[in-house]
Amino acid sequence: MTEETMSKHTSMNKVRKAVFPVAGLGTRFLPATKAMPKELLPIIDKPVIQHAVEEAIDAGITDLVFVTGRTKRAIEDHFDANPELENALAESGKTDVLEELRSIIPAHVNCVFVRQAKPLGLGHAILCARPAVGNEPFVVLLPDDLMARSTRPMKALLQNFERTGNTSISVAKVPKETLHKYGIIKPAASSAPGTVQVSGIVEKPSINDAPSDMAAIGRYIFTPDIFDYLKTQAPGVGGEIQLTDAINVLAQMGQVDAVLFQGRRYDCGSKFGYLEAIVDHALEHPEFGEQFAELIRIKSLNHRPKKTGS
Numbered sequence: 001m002t003e004e005t006m007s008k009h010t011s012m013n014k015v016r017k018a019v020f021p022v023a024g025l026g027t028r029f030l031p032a033t034k035a036m037p038k039e040l041l042p043i044i045d046k047p048v049i050q051h052a053v054e055e056a057i058d059a060g061i062t063d064l065v066f067v068t069g070r071t072k073r074a075i076e077d078h079f080d081a082n083p084e085l086e087n088a089l090a091e092s093g094k095t096d097v098l099e100e101l102r103s104i105i106p107a108h109v110n111c112v113f114v115r116q117a118k119p120l121g122l123g124h125a126i127l128c129a130r131p132a133v134g135n136e137p138f139v140v141l142l143p144d145d146l147m148a149r150s151t152r153p154m155k156a157l158l159q160n161f162e163r164t165g166n167t168s169i170s171v172a173k174v175p176k177e178t179l180h181k182y183g184i185i186k187p188a189a190s191s192a193p194g195t196v197q198v199s200g201i202v203e204k205p206s207i208n209d210a211p212s213d214m215a216a217i218g219r220y221i222f223t224p225d226i227f228d229y230l231k232t233q234a235p236g237v238g239g240e241i242q243l244t245d246a247i248n249v250l251a252q253m254g255q256v257d258a259v260l261f262q263g264r265r266y267d268c269g270s271k272f273g274y275l276e277a278i279v280d281h282a283l284e285h286p287e288f289g290e291q292f293a294e295l296i297r298i299k300s301l302n303h304r305p306k307k308t309g310s
């Protein structure tokens with residue numbers, strides 16, 4: 001281990017802060033998201049974003065930084081106390097629900113909200129978190145990517161970061177026809193089981209330009225250096241400041257690792273992925289999972305696919 005890596009280890013290995021970019025407009029879910037943040041769409045009774053928040057807290061994160069926008073005030077309310085509601089629940093003896101509400105943000109966890117005034121891209125959103133993050137490493141969770149509780153990637157990512165001090169990103173193999181939706185890595189040598197060094201990353205490439213079939217899946221750990229690269233980053237795909245482009249600069253310097261995620265992931269930014277998340281969570285529901293499985297079985301037996309083209 002070099003002296004430089006040693007000092008990276010001692011000063012940087014404790015990751016306390018998580019950034020959640022939540023300023024996006026959610027146009028794919030209109031009209032549901034006209035007055036309501038897409039991040040609060042429920043998976044049965046738990047908003048999509050609460051899954052990502054739980055994942056961060058579970059991994060030991062204590063400071064949550066939300067980068068919000070004008071139409072996102074309800075997110076702030078969701079993670080704040082609601083004394084009126086809590087009193088009403090206490091008075092009516094609904095202690096289970098009360099406890100559940102209070103444990104959304106445990107006492108040792110802090111929330112900070114910063115605003116992204118203009119929709120200039122994911123990279124710009126992360127840069128908006130700089131004053132709240134300061135000069136320490138941090139994780140980024142994109143709440144649209146919902147990970148099944150049993151296979152959450154954040155702990156493996158943190159372990160890699162603690163080992164190498166490098167920017168660490170979760171990646172998964174994705175079907176060829178979906179490569180254009182992701183940041184796709186160019187893998188170099190394998191550095192440990194399930195981990196590869198990244199020599200480049202391309203945002204939303206065409207099939208022909210994609211350097212592999214391994215996609216960034218919305219979980220990242222950065223050192224504060226990333227802010228300097230974001231600050232000078234020219235607009236990329238879609239005219240936006242892309243996080244991927246800043247990661248690419250670090251990757252070309254050999255400072256990025258990808259940790260392979262093989263668990264269950266739902267793309268809740270798309271209607272189909274959102275629906276699949278709801279169905280899986282309903283099937284696993286402790287109260288009515290069995291009943292729901294039976295319902296789905298009967299429904300699919302009775303379902304006649306629509307004929308097309310005739």
Ligand code: G1P
Pocket residue numbers: 122142145181182183184203204215216217218243244269
């Ligand atoms: C963003 C990132 C992309 C990443 C993806 C993961 O894209 O820009 O690199 O692969 O999240 O979900 P978006 O889904 O916001 O278009």
